[in-house]
Amino acid sequence: MPELENISTDPCVAHFLRYMETERNASAHTISSYLGDIRQFVVSAWGSESMPPFKWGAPDRFLARKFLVEFQKSGKDAATTGRKLSALRSFYRFLQREEYVELDPFSGLRAPKKSRKLPDILSIAEVTRLLEAPAHGRKKPGKDGVAGPDRFQEYAVTRDAAILEVLYSTGGRVSEIAGLTEDCVDFLSGVVKVRGKGKKERMCPIGGPACKALRESLKLSAELWPQKNRQRPVFLNLKGKPLTTRSIERTMKTYLAAAGLSARFSPHVLRHSFATHMLDAGADMRSVQELLGHSSLSTTQIYTHVTVERLKKVYDEAHPRA
Numbered sequence: 001m002p003e004l005e006n007i008s009t010d011p012c013v014a015h016f017l018r019y020m021e022t023e024r025n026a027s028a029h030t031i032s033s034y035l036g037d038i039r040q041f042v043v044s045a046w047g048s049e050s051m052p053p054f055k056w057g058a059p060d061r062f063l064a065r066k067f068l069v070e071f072q073k074s075g076k077d078a079a080t081t082g083r084k085l086s087a088l089r090s091f092y093r094f095l096q097r098e099e100y101v102e103l104d105p106f107s108g109l110r111a112p113k114k115s116r117k118l119p120d121i122l123s124i125a126e127v128t129r130l131l132e133a134p135a136h137g138r139k140k141p142g143k144d145g146v147a148g149p150d151r152f153q154e155y156a157v158t159r160d161a162a163i164l165e166v167l168y169s170t171g172g173r174v175s176e177i178a179g180l181t182e183d184c185v186d187f188l189s190g191v192v193k194v195r196g197k198g199k200k201e202r203m204c205p206i207g208g209p210a211c212k213a214l215r216e217s218l219k220l221s222a223e224l225w226p227q228k229n230r231q232r233p234v235f236l237n238l239k240g241k242p243l244t245t246r247s248i249e250r251t252m253k254t255y256l257a258a259a260g261l262s263a264r265f266s267p268h269v270l271r272h273s274f275a276t277h278m279l280d281a282g283a284d285m286r287s288v289q290e291l292l293g294h295s296s297l298s299t300t301q302i303y304t305h306v307t308v309e310r311l312k313k314v315y316d317e318a319h320p321r322a
Contacts, residue, residue: 010052064105082111169210171274
């Protein structure tokens with residue numbers, strides 16, 4: 001919607017964005033999502049040719065409901081529609097509190113009921129195949145350790161192996177792992193410090209294989225880019241710049257194919273698998289909740305349903321009177 005690229009120049013929107021960044025400590029990703037939802041509401045209410053400032057007090061309950069119904073009719077899932085309702089509700093509550101508007105047109109509107117969809121998980125054997133996939137592309141070091149093309153290729157493969165190991169070992173989100181800096185890694189204690197949603201920090205244990213892979217990756221990184229900086233990202237691209245989450249997602253699809261697994265999986269499947277395997281092995285749910293960084297136990301409980309569904313499948317396949 002190029003006509004609305006300047007929506008943030010609207011005084012109310014600009015004030016809301018400052019509030020989200022400074023008082024709510026929202027991430028850049030969250031702020032961008034809210035801004036996109038507000039922009040879509042403006043198009044629905046006033047059209048794509050409209051220009052700020054907007055009359056935020058003009059939309060009524062019927063216009064707000066029309067906005068949500070448009071998304072449902074376009075085939076968007078309930079979670080997407082619910083997120084947009086939440087974003088616009090937050091925006092209008094802010095406008096009310098700051099006395100920009102009298103009424104919130106989204107007040108009382110209900111989000112569509114979400115269908116319970118169990119997350120995709122990999123078996124332990126499938127995770128093992130995936131974690132071992134980078135080793136098949138590993139090349140021998142260059143002569144005398146010289147940083148030639150082979151050395152950079154070796155770093156890329158070593159780095160990728162470390163990323164996959166750390167994703168599964170910590171159960172972290174891909175954004176959390178991509179955001180790791182060297183000062184966040186404590187090999188002595190066997191933990192890494194990640195920054196999750198809402199910029200909340202937590203400590204995540206890392207197992208032996210992940211520690212080993214991480215050490216190898218950091219050693220090669222230090223050889224290729226010797227400048228010492230404890231704030232430097234742990235995972236770098238071949239230009240020495242921070243590796244993006246999108247790059248990790250693309251790279252993982254290569255290793256999924258190499259491991260004979262579906263390329264539709266994202267790095268999040270390792271987080272789902274981590275939680276399910278922990279619960280299967282007897283870990284208590286509160287501990288898994290803390291490891292995942294979930295603010296609500298109900299979010300973690302979805303993995304108990306995954307475990308039960310797997311048990312039922314085994315029962316149906318094995319029990320003579322299932």
